Amino acid sequence: MSETVHIIPVGFDYERLLLPISQGGLEADRILLLQSSEDSGESAEAVIETMVDRLEHTFRTVLGKEVEIQPVKDIYDYKSLYREAHRQIREEVDSGNDVWVNISSMPRTVAFAFATAANSLIVERPELRESIHTYYVSPEEYLVTEMIGELREQKQMLQELGEDYNDDRIQDRLQAVDTLLEEVDQSGVTKGASRLGNGQMFVEFPAAPLSDLREFEREILYCLYENGPASSTSALARLLAEQREEKYQSLRSKVQYNVRQLEDEGYIRRTEKSGGHETRLSTIGELWVETHFRRN
The missing domain is CATH 1.10.10.10 (Winged helix-like DNA-binding domain superfamily/Winged helix DNA-binding domain)
Known part of the structure; x- marks a missing residue:
């Protein structure tokens, strides 16, 4: 019996990974949640762990879907990601299943690897066009802009408190908030460009092949x-x-x-x-x- 399978790489998002299935009309029998297993820093890992736990609970317990969690070792190793994406999608469709890939979350390396692998399979095997689907869900709001606004309000409040109270803790918090806002104003919501496993600051996303081969x-x-x-x-x-x-x-x-x-x-x-x-x-x-x- 064929199934509808959703492959969902999980990053810092919850609702736009859940709502297309719970409220958006997409069918799903089985959910595969991809979770980064590399060291991304304590704060980032805590957020991702929370998102995975909430998604698993809601899909499994509330919606009654079969859920599997799969670790992803290196979210910046495009070649490895592409091979794994190609294998996963290929095995599902070869089993007669429909595959839907949500590329809304996780780093773009993961999203592009799965999108390109899906497109490559369709180009090679046009009969799979109705069995492989890649989709993106746009957020209704970006909370980071609200967070920046709140930081500016906090800065103003701390400045006013510092005028009324001689407390080193107020000055310490004010300096920390002010420094962070200066970095946001200078660099945006990210900072710097890290060198990846290939020693470079970038990952090339190759285009999908044009046709099958003789x-x-x-x-x-x-x-x-x-x-x-x-x-x-x-x-x-x-x-x-x-x-x-x-x-x-x-x-x-x-x-x-x-x-x-x-x-x-x-x-x-x-x-x-x-x-x-x-x-x-x-x-x-x-x-x-x-x-x-x-x-x-």
């Missing part, structure tokens, strides 16, 4: 994955000819044509190097191999 195109991608970048298209053709036990000359033009096609579709990148064009997998090309040849 057998020979798949063979080229797998060859590059197993052997690493080729110094040129000719070098790649020689390697493939050796693996297929065919003559290089008879395979060369076929490899060149398919490499150009794969480059146009975003699976391969070619860069000029030492008089030739080094041929390597793009990020989405690498992920395609890992989600098709190496089932997790």
Whole structure:
């Protein structure tokens, strides 16, 4: 019997993860809550833990839904997130289930990984278009703006109290609030840019592949994955000819044509190097191999 399954990455939100199902008309038989398991700081972890607990209780006890909580180890490792998203969605639809992915919460790395994986599966298998759904829920209010307003009110009140009472505690609180408001005015509601596991300050979100692949195109991608970048298209053709036990000359033009096609579709990148064009997998090309040849 088919089910309607919602995959919901949980961040600092509660109502916009709950209301589309409890009041918004979306059907759900089973809920998969994704919870970050990495060290995000005591305050952040406490908020996320509270949201997960409340969502589980409401979905399970109040709405009578089946709920599973799954930890997410590294919320910034896009490749790992994409592979896991692709596996989860693929296994559900292969079991005959409909999948709905709520990308409203958690960091954008998680949201983009699941959205791209969902789109990739639909592009490859158009018959799944009615079985895979990605959705976003806009908040009615942003509480952070109200919190900033309250801080400004607190600052004014502490200033007035400081004029009437000589109390170091008032001055300490006033300085703390004033410093925080100055940082908000200078930097917004976030501060700085941290370096991630890849050593960089950014994560690239590769576009979903344009189409499904022919057998020979798949063979080229797998060859590059197993052997690493080729110094040129000719070098790649020689390697493939050796693996297929065919003559290089008879395979060369076929490899060149398919490499150009794969480059146009975003699976391969070619860069000029030492008089030739080094041929390597793009990020989405690498992920395609890992989600098709190496089932997790």
